[in-house]
Each structure stands twice: as structure tokens, then as C-alpha cells.
Amino acid sequence: xxxxxxxxxxxxxxxxxxxxxxxxxxxxxxxxxxxxxxxxxxxxxxxxxxxxxxxxxxxxxxxxxxxxxxxxxxxxxxxxxxxxxxxxxxxxxxxxxxxxxxxxxxxxxxxx
Numbered sequence: 001x002x003x004x005x006x007x008x009x010x011x012x013x014x015x016x017x018x019x020x021x022x023x024x025x026x027x028x029x030x031x032x033x034x035x036x037x038x039x040x041x042x043x044x045x046x047x048x049x050x051x052x053x054x055x056x057x058x059x060x061x062x063x064x065x066x067x068x069x070x071x072x073x074x075x076x077x078x079x080x081x082x083x084x085x086x087x088x089x090x091x092x093x094x095x096x097x098x099x100x101x102x103x104x105x106x107x108x109x110x111x112x
Contacts, residue, residue, distance in 0.1 A: 019074035022047060022099030025092075026071035026083050028063045029053065043083045045071045047099050054081045061085035068092065070103055087111055 026045035032055070033039050039058045044051060063069065063085055070087035074080045087107060 022073045024095040024099040028067045056083045
């Protein structure tokens with residue numbers, strides 16, 4: 001059973017890592033409790049002029065409603081977008097219409 005879970009995770013991760021991604025600013029809309037599991041973060045972001053709302057695991061972080069973070073957006077599968085809770089943004093920043101090709105250096109430096 002554990003071996004199957006590991007194989008599925010590795011296969012999913014390899015597929016996800018191969019997707020072309022963009023990076024945009026997203027906002028935490030709410031934290032959804034999941035009894036017996038890790039709470040989920042509902043977040044929203046805009047790319048190519050379209051607003052999207054997705055869910056990601058909260059993990060070890062404790063984001064609050066309204067906080068801003070970088071969102072990693074797979075271009076061909078936007079539903080797989082992830083909020084990067086290790087990249088908070090203190091002030092509102094406008095991301096380009098099509099997103100950034102990589103996380104901007106000033107955001108990386110701010111979070112080190």
C-alpha cells in the first residue's frame with residue numbers, strides 16, 4: 001500500500017514538474033478545516049485576464065484570510081495551481097497579465 005502511494009506521488013510530481021508554469025500574485029480567500037487531515041487554503045488569482053479560485057494544502061504554514069502570496073500556475077492545467085506559502089508578499093504587487101516566467105528576484109530576496 002505504501003509503495004503504491006509513493007509511486008503515484010512520484011509519478012504525479014514528475015508530471016507536474018514538467019509542466020510550463022507562470023507565477024502570479026494570489027490572495028488567501030479562506031482556510032477550510034479538514035477534520036483529521038491538513039486544512040486547505042482556498043485562494044484566488046488572475047492570469048490572462050481570468051480570475052481563478054483553487055485549493056492547496058496548508059502544510060506547516062498558517063496563512064490568514066486576505067494575505068498575499070505567489071501562486072505557481074501550470075499554463076496548460078490551471079486547476080493544478082499551487083499557492084506558495086513560503087513566498088508571502090507584504091505589499092500589493094501587480095503581476096503581469098501573463099504572469100512572470102519565474103519568481104521575481106526582489107520577492108525571493110525579500111523572503112530570505
